[in-house]
Amino acid sequence: MIENNKLRELFVDEVLYHIRQARDFLNKSFESSKDSAEVFKIVKVFHTIKGSAGIMGLEKFTDILHTCETFFQAINKAGYTPETKIKAIKIIDEIETLISNFPDKFDQHLKNLEDIISSKNEDEAPIEKPAENIKKDEIKTSGIKINTDIVAQLRQLAQEVTQIVEYSFSPVSNKEKKKYKDKVSELFQHIENITLVSLEELTPKIKNIAHYTATKLNKDINIDINFNKVGVDKRFFSIVEEALIHLVRNSISHGIESPEVRKEKGKNDKGSIIVTASSHGSKIKITVEDDGQGINIEAITKKAIEQNILTENEAKTASANMLINLIFRPNFSTAETIDNISGRGIGLDIVKERVEAVGGLIKVSTSNKGTKFILEMPVSFNIMYCGILSTKGEKVAIPLYLIDRFISIKEHMLIRDNRSNRIIYNEKEYEHISISNFFATESEYDAIGVIVMGKETVLSFEKYEGEKLFYVKQLTGVITSVPNIIGFAVDDTFRPIAIINPLTISSSNLYPINSTVENQKSIKSKKHTALVADDNNLIKEMISDFLKGENIDADTAQNGVEALKLFKNNNYDIIITDIEMPEMDGISLLKEVRSGNKVVPVIILSSKGDENDIKLALKNGANGYFVKKFFTRENFIKKVKSLL
CATH class of the missing domain: 3.40.50.2300 (Response regulator)
Incomplete structure (x- = not known):
């Protein structure tokens, strides 16, 4: 094996490029009536990779790649069977895993690959590996390497321009000042877009997993994916990947009916799954929608009562939305048996937790015509439109897209007892948390409340200070250990302002922000x-x-x-x-x-x-x-x- 690190890096990049091509050709061969043309392209891909492996001195890998080439040549002549379809996907999965981790555990991955080829791992699902690691000094987007030092300099420049616009144009009218601010906001957005990773990179893998799951379960599907050139922060990429893998698998396993059942219902034999993404300012929206049987609310209610999650009386008064969202509870599933492919609710609690931890939101709606999951996430950790809430002169910020609505708070709406503070609004009960709690102070009366999107929580405060585009700073050593905080920014008076995550807030995990700032000051002083x-x-x-x-x-x-x-x-x-x-x-x-x-x-x-x-x-x-x-x-x- 060649020891030259530069050659190794080139080898890994080349093989990953070709194996992703092979994924795309594989999906097209599944979906095309003229599949032999696409399979022949896969044969050529393996021939190319085999040559590169030979130059690197990887003799055993070269031999295995030759066997893979022969395997696809046979498919090219005879076509697919369900068994060869599954094996083809697993071969490509394992090679991608092998190369992504190269040269770590190289011999073990070669053994796994040999076992797949000889069908010894027949029942295992394709490997779900996290998105590939991105080197500290560069970000890869669609094959282009971007120097993060340059991006940092651009961000700093944009911040300086913001301050100039804010404080050096006092004779300019508010209308003109707003125009300057809008242009600076646009500049920020373009800078962040440079560093985004395109979701298009997930398309071949998600389709592979969909075809694999459908084949294992003897179902027919059409899967249509359109990410509309949307990109996400590299730190979110693995979260989106994990979420989509779970949601697509669950749609096929528990949403899409068998061809026989679909015929009885007057549906097309093939189930439909549509994955789309769209960009909305500082957030992205990703939808996974199927035309299956929907989520069985009666089965959820029955299971919730059996597991003592709800009493029978609570189940009778619970809203449909509350019952549907029980699928996000840990270890909750209505499936009679758990398989190694999926289970609606299996893993969804982890997906929800990871999405919400970065200020995102996951929602679900269902009917007898199908189920729709919606992921909403910030485009980037670095910039975020926020609403500014204040109490007794102290401020916090909250991402705008997590604000459901504003309400006026009256004294009669407040409930205070041993169940902690709550509030009644439109005959519905919410947990009530005052912004003053974040500063270890007390506020006698907050006149305004904000209902948190996707959560039965009201945050109350004295004054709404408007919206602002913030450049978010992650505080190393502090932010990772303090709950409820996404990051910090600087307000118009150059004071630090915490950007809180309302999805993770509860009265049991409040942590005063002022002590956080003091901790940061002490760290910086050292x-x-x-x-x-x-x-x-x-x-x-x-x-x-x-x-x-x-x-x-x-x-x-x-x-x-x-x-x-x-x-x-x-x-x-x-x-x-x-x-x-x-x-x-x-x-x-x-x-x-x-x-x-x-x-x-x-x-x-x-x-x-x-x-x-x-x-x-x-x-x-x-x-x-x-x-x-x-x-x-x-x-x-x-x-x-x-x-x-």
Whole structure:
């Protein structure tokens, strides 16, 4: 096996590209009357991959790929049987898994592939792997690599323009100012769109899984997928993938009837599943709709009573919507037996939890004509339209699309007893939470309430401050440990404002935001900052990671001129610089730093290791010198700590 990492990366990219082509050809061969033409394309794909594997020295993999090629050649001549259809999907699944994890567990994946070819894993469903990992320094969208440093710079520029528009155009009319703001909002949206991952990448896999499930259950389906060029934040991609896999499988397993039953009902023999996506400002909407038998509410009610989720009296008064949403409860299913393909309710609790954790929403509606699931999610973690709620001068923000409606709160609507605070609105009972709870204060009377979309909760507050497009900051080390908070932003007075997730809020898990902000301040006060100057991107990244591991934030510069500009505009606790850099070398940078600042420590990290080079650096004020050839992380960190 070739050890060259660059060649490995090229090999993985190439094979993943071809295997996704094979998925597409496979779906077309299932759906086309002239399937042999598409199968022949799959044969050619395996022949191409086999050649690449041979060049990489992967002899065993090459032999297995030859067997796969022969397998598809046989299908090309004789056509599919249900067994070969299932095997074809499983082969492509396993190769994608093998390559996505290459070279980890390579021998095990080869063994799995051999077993599939010899039909030893007949009853196993296709593997559901999470969306492929995206490297820290780049985002892949439709095959294009995007440098996240450039995106970050664009975001910063857009923020600065926002502030200029807000505070430097006071003579301009409100109408003109709004026009500027709208353009800046549009700029933000375009910047975020650059980093989105296209949902189109999921189409071949979702179709594969649909055909696999239908074949295993002896059902006929048509599946139509139209993502309309919608993209999502790379951090949401695996959540959407997981949700769609569950929903499509459940539609086929528990929604779509058998061809015989459909005939009896006067329906088309083939069931229909339609998956669509659309973009609505800062949110996306994904719909999975089938024309099956719908969700059996009577069966849900019976199971809920059996499991002591509802009493018989509660079941009689419960709304249809409440009963339908019981399918999202953990371990809840109306199926008499659980199979390894799907079960309506099996896994849906996890899907709902993951979707809501990122500020998303999942809804379901049903009738005897079919079932529709709707996912609503923010396009990105980075920008979000929010409504601003305030009580006693303290503010929080809530994503706009999670606001169902505003209501006026009257004293007679409030219920206070040992069941916690509740509120009655339109003869319906809601949990009542005041925004003041987030600040560990009390509000005697909140005049306004907002009903949370998809949740029987009312958030109350004193004043609605309007809507704003926020650039959301994730607070490392804090946001992951504090419930109910999506992120933080800055309001018009440059104060931090928490963006709360109303879907996860309950009176039992409230956590004061002011203590969160104090925690963040204390964390920031402990942090040091560093400036790293080197024209080698790998070195910059490596040193920055080392520093980050020691709770030191690092800014980077490509050369001495760029570093000097950063130094003059910021207060750094330490500087690490190379010597040989374009435009201004490290010694010249050192002299400039020392001419205006005698305190900040400077470490030289260079390929030059002659005695004269070291003496020159120390003579001009360097506090340490590391030769890259003999560099060790331990010694470097030890030196940095001694200088801080």
